[in-house]
Amino acid sequence: MNTDLLEMFTSRLEDAGGWCRIISSPGSINDIIRGKYSYEKKDMIYAGSVEKQLGDVELDGIDITTIHQNDRRKSLVNAKLGITGCAGLIAETGTAGLITSVSEPRELSLLPETHIVIAYSDQLFATLDEFLAKVTAEYGDAQLPSITLVTGPSRTADIEKKLVVGVHGPVEFGVVVIDRSE
């Protein structure tokens, strides 16, 4: 694991108002989330594809793909927490790059009050150039889905340049990085 890059990622994400936790195995994810937020299980919605990658670990909350298509938006509006994966982390700016998919629709990272990204240490890129090059190479001539770069919670400084966190999107944003350098 590139410790320097991970350190840079963490500090730059913190500069942007987000938080980052690095763990050595996925087992403690639920504890981290419970330690930070006291949300009820029904208020937490996660991307099923993320949970699959965690092996035996079961995430607290509801898999978005188990909610009927017509009820999803309503559930997400009322949800407190949305958990997604990502396609890469960018150290230079403290950014998570998300790619839209069936189990990770953009609304999942947009409507709930808190957004948490679960990522792996080998998903870390130094710059946006490297991240985008990897994504475009992966898709080749196939059509790219929509990509969202997230750097911290939603924020504004429209009133006297005073920073206010939590405008129209998530009020809190965090990244859990699972170290799989071994």
Place this chain on the structure above:
Amino acid sequence: MIEFSASQFKSNARTAVNDAGLRAKIKKATGTSLTKRQETVKEIPDWEELREKGHLLRKKVVDDLDRYQAAFTESAQSNGMVVHYAETHSDATKIIYDIIRRQSVRSVVKSKSMITEELRLNEMLEENGVRVIETDLGEYIIQLAGETPSHITAPALHKSKEDIARLFQEKLHIPYTDDPEELTKVARERLRKEFLNAKVGISGVNFACADTGTITIIENEANARLCTVLPDVHIAVMSVEKILPSINDLPLFLKLLPRSATGQRMTSYVSMINGPRSQYNPDGPRQLHIVILDGGRKQLAKHPAWKESLYCIRCGACMNICPVYQSVGGHAYGSVYPGPIGSVITPTLFGMQEAQDLPYASSLCGACTDICPVKIDLHHHLLWERHDIVDRGYKSFTEKIAMTLWRWVMLSPSRLEFAGRAGWLLQKIFAKKLPAPGWTPQRRFPKIARKSFRKLIQHDKDEYGSS
């Protein structure tokens, strides 16, 4: 609605300069942005190189607008977007209105976009019975106040928190609070409902990639994400020069733009939208329309010098650093685009005669040119436009006589010598109140020396010898 026009710059500026409260608010806001910009630009050792690269890439597109437009259109269409081309401003508003009308809705949500300001889109839609809900906090504030933006990235920069508190109290009927957090919370609650009910969302576009048909929108509040993901129909409005050759050029501009605008390494959100809901994009609008506006840009792109103003990526740094902008604020310019870039593009895009005062709204200090992330030679453009204004004969007869006389005097050492003495004598007679209309009411006329510099040197040489 506050109505200004660029022809009233002088009187607007006079009013603004005398408003100490306004000046303090602008100084504070622009100063904050500049300090933060300084910090994050410092982190990039090859910043100057990046500016040069940015300049060249923008030049490449502006030199070949038709080709890039065709390439972007083709890519966007293959992504399932509907691309409309509007030659004029009224064509664009008509296209947008027609799309909305087909949805039979009475209101639309909208995120910040300078092109829609240029189109006066809100006004036009409201005349046709469509309510436009501005969702960027700054835009929401000025929409409530019935005003126009005074800065391209911080539209409500001219308002204090007390101004906003009173505005919210009056228009939203809430108890008075001037706490920015509370005020933001009120806006969040009100606008959330609008987002969830909206059938149509309108946004601008920061960059459009010709190779992949990607439209990129940069923001901090997530209102643009809500406007472009939730509604059934998304209308993205852009001017034709917003195109970049490739998606691989985005990282460069995402380095230049947020740092220059707000001093952020990256804005909270960058949406790279690659199409409407489809097998590739399981969420998002069913229809995605892109309206590409020419609005005089292709004509401007043919001009060997002025085409440079089309390289602009709308960061607003030139406004923040401009001593004139800092003193008068954005409204005084009476144009959609204020500050140095506004003074450059308003005359060439919307009429030299109407905006002939704007190229003079500069001390030509060059700070704007130095800060511009795509190296537009802003202050020289202002100078060249001044030449054009004179060539077109917009200047008064008296000014022409004065300039001819000045030239005649400056071309001969003996005439200059004589003029210096005459000036010194006249200044004595008028007791330092040599009247110079348009100059002396605001400033003191500089004291004319009794002996010219040449004379003094000559005198020293005679006295001490030359060495």
